[in-house]
Amino acid sequence: MNFRTTYSAFLAVLGLCLISSCFMHREATYKKTKELMDTFVTVTVVSDSAEKGNEAIEKAFATIGKFGALVNFFSDESEVSNINRNAGVMPVKVSPETLEVIDKAVFVAAKSGGAFDPTIGPVMKLWDFHNNIKASADDIKKGLRLVDYRNIIIDREKSTVFLRHKGMMLDPGGIAKGYAADLAVKTLKEQGIRAGVVAAAGDIRTFGARPDGKPWNIGIKNPRPVKGSTNDILAVIGLGDKAISTSGDYERFFIEDGQRYHHILDPKTGYPAGGCRSVTIITGRGVFTDAFSTAVFVLGPEKGLKLAQDEEMEALIVDVNGKIFMTPGLKEKLKFEKND
Amino acid sequence: MKKTIRDTTVADRLLFVLLIAAAVAGLFISREAMSQSNDVIVEINGSPAYTFPLTTDRTFTVQGALWETVIEIKGRKVRIKEAHCPNRICVREGWVSKGAIICLPNRVVVVVGGTGRSGKDIDAVTG
Numbered sequence: 001m002n003f004r005t006t007y008s009a010f011l012a013v014l015g016l017c018l019i020s021s022c023f024m025h026r027e028a029t030y031k032k033t034k035e036l037m038d039t040f041v042t043v044t045v046v047s048d049s050a051e052k053g054n055e056a057i058e059k060a061f062a063t064i065g066k067f068g069a070l071v072n073f074f075s076d077e078s079e080v081s082n083i084n085r086n087a088g089v090m091p092v093k094v095s096p097e098t099l100e101v102i103d104k105a106v107f108v109a110a111k112s113g114g115a116f117d118p119t120i121g122p123v124m125k126l127w128d129f130h131n132n133i134k135a136s137a138d139d140i141k142k143g144l145r146l147v148d149y150r151n152i153i154i155d156r157e158k159s160t161v162f163l164r165h166k167g168m169m170l171d172p173g174g175i176a177k178g179y180a181a182d183l184a185v186k187t188l189k190e191q192g193i194r195a196g197v198v199a200a201a202g203d204i205r206t207f208g209a210r211p212d213g214k215p216w217n218i219g220i221k222n223p224r225p226v227k228g229s230t231n232d233i234l235a236v237i238g239l240g241d242k243a244i245s246t247s248g249d250y251e252r253f254f255i256e257d258g259q260r261y262h263h264i265l266d267p268k269t270g271y272p273a274g275g276c277r278s279v280t281i282i283t284g285r286g287v288f289t290d291a292f293s294t295a296v297f298v299l300g301p302e303k304g305l306k307l308a309q310d311e312e313m314e315a316l317i318v319d320v321n322g323k324i325f326m327t328p329g330l331k332e333k334l335k336f337e338k339n340d
Numbered sequence: 341m342k343k344t345i346r347d348t349t350v351a352d353r354l355l356f357v358l359l360i361a362a363a364v365a366g367l368f369i370s371r372e373a374m375s376q377s378n379d380v381i382v383e384i385n386g387s388p389a390y391t392f393p394l395t396t397d398r399t400f401t402v403q404g405a406l407w408e409t410v411i412e413i414k415g416r417k418v419r420i421k422e423a424h425c426p427n428r429i430c431v432r433e434g435w436v437s438k439g440a441i442i443c444l445p446n447r448v449v450v451v452v453g454g455t456g457r458s459g460k461d462i463d464a465v466t467g
Binding site for chain 1: 379384385386387389390391392393400461462463464465466467
């Protein structure tokens, strides 16, 4: 009798455990990709139901879409275009998101001594990396006169932005995707999602852990993958609550007379920055990884590494000769791939 | 029959209930596992670049190693619609609902209903 009671109790407990483990903690990852901000945005969430997961993903997409429309450099309807149209004319009232992203852009510009400059627009438009057209030295010289982040006047109280000189152009392209990833993560958390990944192209925000309890595995592209190899990943890093971005000379470029012309321009010279092949930055927010990866790229490996350390960020730099530089904290975290 | 039921102990009945519960749970588990393979994974240069649900019809363009490849998802099937390679083997493969379409020169692999050709445990790629 005693044995029977014990046996029954044991079975009952076992049954309850089985049922609860099946129905309560069935967490899985749900993933969707959408074309937003002129790129592909992939959102991954951990959720115990497909419905809840997918609903949260759609809300994150909506957040990115809404923000993307505000800061779209190429759309006449955007707040950024309105600022550019009114350059040298008058301050323009903008939404809090636009104000913050421009504020952060100016912050990174100042920290990097102008190595990152969101007013590079007038020089950037002289280059055509799609049709392999170099900018002329004369045009660059003229364009550079309009490039200076210190001529962006932000009034936080009135929520306005003003470009001091006519012809100036604010292009938040080097910071907006990272900030969009931050906004999307905020939306996901508001939807009760405890873990996920927002990847706006190469600007990635991670939070929480995967359903298997491990950190999210993020691959860092090899700027020069070995010819014939199927592996273009240089290294992999496990991330929890972090942001990671990479700037590379292989994204938009053309080669003329053996010289590589890529889209990361040095705001001081108006020509492609020469020191690096790729720069990866890791810190807490996407708005900073996005902009600082460009800044460190322009500064080159030595000065760039120092900036990263001063700002307490992790950095992985592949210099123009393929030599790897990194902040001390990264050495144990990175798993380098075999590239053969 | 009635005697058989009367002869069962409490433990027997519990075991019976447990077996039914396990069977029902199994149904849910397999359904969830199935939902994971409803993805179209596009790999470029050996690493997963994009993931799209197989359930939403769409046509999109990806930049491969050499040129652009146009991929179409329709009616839970995938095909490479346009490619610029000389043989266009990938285009000739037509619609696929399970397996992979590989465009070797352009280093584009489209995987349906699987975990990806490279099988690497990577959640996202920066760069």
